[in-house]
Amino acid sequence: MAKSPAPIQGIVAEADRTDSGDALVLRIYQTVFDSVMGQRLKPGTKLPEAALCELFNVGRTTIQKALQKLAHDHIVELRPNRGAVVAMPTKEETRQIFEARRALETAMLPLAVKNATKADIAKLRGMLDEEHKVMHTYKQVDWARLASNFHLRVAELSHNPLLQRYLSELVSRCSLIVALHEPGGHASCEHDEHTLIVECIERGDVEGATQAMQAHLSVLEERIELMNEKSENSLARMLGMN
Template structure:
């Protein structure tokens, strides 16, 4: 190999290595923001300034912008021209569509989970329920929020369909935005009981029961959303106290 060809090869290796590093750090930034949404630390309207993200993760703006564009594509953030990115603020119509999509998707996923779940998988779900119970009783809302989302992701993983699982991940992140800000407080015990009933059906290989429980669970969660507090539900006059709600 000539000196020139060696240099070209080394240059290609360096570019490939940089690309791998960029991919890894992009995934880390994305996951950090995603986890912030799941934990309800990042609420609708939270600004995501590029300079601060660059400083926090030690990367250039090109990397941060690619992550923000992916988050925007997934509906987690909104990119505002000349104003930067903010965590998305779902509207009542978007909420209806998101829950409608989740019910349709999770019906299929829970059916597949009933078919494919092993005894070890059931044991892992029971452990998940135990962790939920502990978080609930120590009033650890961030941990509770993460565990409730992870419960659905775990069932999605048991279905064994990566395409459907990716769709579920996106929908759960968007649902977390809605629940974190607009759900009335004090619902943890009933949600935990609903999860336990779903696991009972999966263990009993009762697909119809599992689907019915999951559908009912998601409907009840949607019904607890206080859409009157969402953007677009009140006029400017109402917001200023000049007209009645």
């Protein structure tokens, strides 16, 4: 890797050498993440290091760490000699991700039904109540967070950390695809579909829960509209900084 140029301001160099550098990385990561999930940053949008340095008033090393973390979570793609861009999942990648997720979640459901206690059901219903409160706010970031948390909480009931870890990555990648490509006016996961899954788990209906989950994830995939939509807004505006 080429030697990074000096930070824009001397005080930034000092910050990058201290623990505050980690906080800066996380702030940049969260800003980009929220902008992608909020559909301000479109697939394929370029994220030039120099422009990000200026916007966040940090050195190139800090930007590179943030971009590497975003790339690890499949939010951006790092292209050799071309820089970073917002991830652009292909149609085939999308199909494979949803296929894997359906297989994994439906395989975990019998374990979840077996292990679920009354307290677990109460917690799931509490999550449904929170979902209901934001159903009509049309805030993609909130929808994505609640939807992901619901599915991961059901997965926790399997009591299998290895399966949970695999699912966590798939849920994250699905959430990104939904945020990038789902038409407006939909929650990232429909509340009523989640409710049906909980009802099946509560009455010990493994077959019903499995069918409900399969149908739920299939509908979610069907709503995806893969496209490469360009934005005329400035990078600062897309990041919510202008």
